Amino acid sequence: MISRIARWHSWLRLVVAHKWGLPLHHLYNRVPHLEYGMHHTDITPMRAYCTGLVGHRAVHLSDLHLDRYLPRHGAVLAQIAALKPDWIFLTGDYVNVPDGMPHLERFLVALRAIAPVYMTLGNHDHYSGVPIDEFIGLADRHKLRLLINQVAIEPIGSTELCIVGLDDPSLHRTDLSCLPPWRENRYILVLAHAPIILDLLKEEHRTNLVLCGHSHGGQWHFSGVKPFWLPYGCHGRTHGDYEKNGHRLYVNRGLGWSGFPSRIACPPEIVLIEWVAERRASP
Helix, strand or coil: CHHHHHHHHHHHHHHHHHHHHHHHHHHHHHHHHCEECCCCEEEEEEEECCCHHCEEEEEEECCCCCCCCHHHHHHHHHHHHCCCEEEEEEEECCCCHHHHHHHHHHHHHHHHHCCEEEEEHHHHHHHCCCHHHHHHHHHHHHHECCCEEEEEEEEEECCEEEECCCCCCCCCCHHHHHHHCCCCCCCEEEECCCHHHHHCCCCCCCCCEEECCHHHHHHEEEEECCCCCCCCCCCCCCCEEECCCCCHHHHHHCCCCCCCCCCCCCCEEEEEEEEEEECCCCC
C-alpha cells in the first residue's frame, strides 16, 4: 500500500511539473532567441568493451524537447554526421506538446539518413498529449526502431548486439521481463529514460551497458553548489558513469531544456560510444 502511494505521489510530481512548465514552453517557442547556454554541444567520447564489436561506434542522444526546430538542431545533425556512427540511440523526452511533432519528425528523418535509429520513450512523451500510436506511426513511416519494452537484435559477425528499449522507469512503465538472457557473444545494451533504472536492475539481470538521460545534467551548475534541478527518477545521478549490481550506466545531459530555456555551465551533450576489445586498467 505504501509503495502504491509513493508511486502515485511520484507520478503526480512529474505531471504537476509538466503542467506548470507548459505555458513557459509555449512562450519560449515563440521567442526562441531567449535560449541561453544552448548553442554549443559537447561531444563526449566513451569506451565500451566487446571484442566482436571492435571498430563500431554509436551516438547516444537524449531529452530533445524539440517543440521547435532551431538552427542549433541543424548544427547537432552536422556534428553527428561527422562522427559516422553505425547506430544512433535515443532515450526519450522528444516533445512536450503535440505541436512539436512535425519538428521532431524533421529531426528524426535527418538522423535516419545518417544511421539506423533505435529509440524509447520518456515521461514527457507520455503526457505530452501525443498518443503512443502517433509515435509508433512516425517510427514506422521512417524506418525507426521504437522499442517499448522490446528487444531488437543486430547480428555483427558471430556477435549479437541486443538493443533493449525499456519504457520510462520514472513512470513505473518498465517491464524488465523483456531483458534477454546472457550468452556468449551477446552484448546487451539497454535504453531507458531515467537513471532510476539502475536501482531496478538486479544482479540476476544481465546487461553490458545502460544508457539514459532525464537529468539534463542538473541544467544549471554553480561552483560549490550541488545541482538543485533534478526531476524525480534521478536518485542524485546527474551525468556520466555510474555502476551498481554489476551494471554500468551512463547518464546523458541531453540536448534540450525544461522549465526555463537555459543551461549554465552545463552544455548539451552528444555521447560517442566506441567499442574496443577489453577494459584496460588505469595507469
